[in-house]
Amino acid sequence: MSSLHVKPKRETEGSRGRVLSITPESAGWKHVGFEVYELAAGESASAATGAREVCLVLVSGKAKIKAGGKDFGVLGERMTPFEGKPHSVYVPGKSDWRVEATTDVTLAVCSAPSPGGRHPARHISPQDMGQETRGKGTNVRYVTNILPEDALADSLLVVEVLTPGGHTSSYPPHKHDQDNLPAESALEETYYHRLNPPQGFAFQRVYTDDRSLDEAIVVEDGSVVMVPRGYHPVAAIHGYDLYYLNVMAGPRRTWKFHNAREHEWLMKK
Numbered sequence: 343m344s345s346l347h348v349k350p351k352r353e354t355e356g357s358r359g360r361v362l363s364i365t366p367e368s369a370g371w372k373h374v375g376f377e378v379y380e381l382a383a384g385e386s387a388s389a390a391t392g393a394r395e396v397c398l399v400l401v402s403g404k405a406k407i408k409a410g411g412k413d414f415g416v417l418g419e420r421m422t423p424f425e426g427k428p429h430s431v432y433v434p435g436k437s438d439w440r441v442e443a444t445t446d447v448t449l450a451v452c453s454a455p456s457p458g459g460r461h462p463a464r465h466i467s468p469q470d471m472g473q474e475t476r477g478k479g480t481n482v483r484y485v486t487n488i489l490p491e492d493a494l495a496d497s498l499l500v501v502e503v504l505t506p507g508g509h510t511s512s513y514p515p516h517k518h519d520q521d522n523l524p525a526e527s528a529l530e531e532t533y534y535h536r537l538n539p540p541q542g543f544a545f546q547r548v549y550t551d552d553r554s555l556d557e558a559i560v561v562e563d564g565s566v567v568m569v570p571r572g573y574h575p576v577a578a579i580h581g582y583d584l585y586y587l588n589v590m591a592g593p594r595r596t597w598k599f600h601n602a603r604e605h606e607w608l609m610k611k
Contacts, residue, residue, distance in 0.1 A: 403447030410463025427468035454591035542582025
């Protein structure tokens with residue numbers, strides 16, 4: 343299996359329903375952390391943020407959330423990531439959070455470095471999130487900006503994308519691995535994939551211009567692809583809609599990307 347592909351698994355006792363865990367140490371990079379918890383009603387997960395800020399994303403289900411000394415009550419509306427927008431909570435560094443499921447819950451925990459305390463904990467409601475349609479024809483996909491660069495945070499950028507079956511996404515291929523502003527920013531990235539119906543699969547390629555990195559990955563429901571560098575297009579196969587949650591972070595909090603030159607002509611179609 344590709345070293346960039348992480349599949350879900352229920353971990354040892356004490357993991358509190360954690361099925362995915364990616365840290366900067368396990369990924370071999372500096373910034374992005376990503377975890378997924380699968381909780382039944384009544385189960386809970388909690389952690390201290392330390393030197394990292396966190397964005398809690400209710401991928402599906404409802405839960406009581408406390409974070410940064412605030413009680414946000416019961417949040418959540420959608421029971422599947424394929425309908426509506428999520429409820430999310432921003433949690434600063436040097437703080438803590440606790441989530442108690444009131445229904446079955448899939449919780450994503452997105453994290454990145456933070457000096458802590460600069461921004462208060464806050465609820466990011468569906469009404470706070472911008473939504474846009476990108477692309478044309480079979481390159482159409484639907485984007486929800488959970489924590490975009492114009493929202494308060496130190497490092498994190500968080501977005502989710504719904505790609506209809508038979509469509510491409512993150513396409514034409516682009517990359518953001520050079521700290522070369524204003525042309526391009528250096529951002530690590532994770533893709534958390536979900537399929538509808540869940541027995542489906544999709545494809546993602548991660549590659550560089552010189553092909554020193556070139557991996558084609560078959561992703562299934564619940565798996566993550568790590569993008570340390572290079573281009574990273576995605577293709578959803580016919581009959582299976584694809585959802586993915588992106589987490590990005592790097593030395594500077596801005597998303598400036600470079601398109602693969604040989605495919606830029608597609609932007610003009």
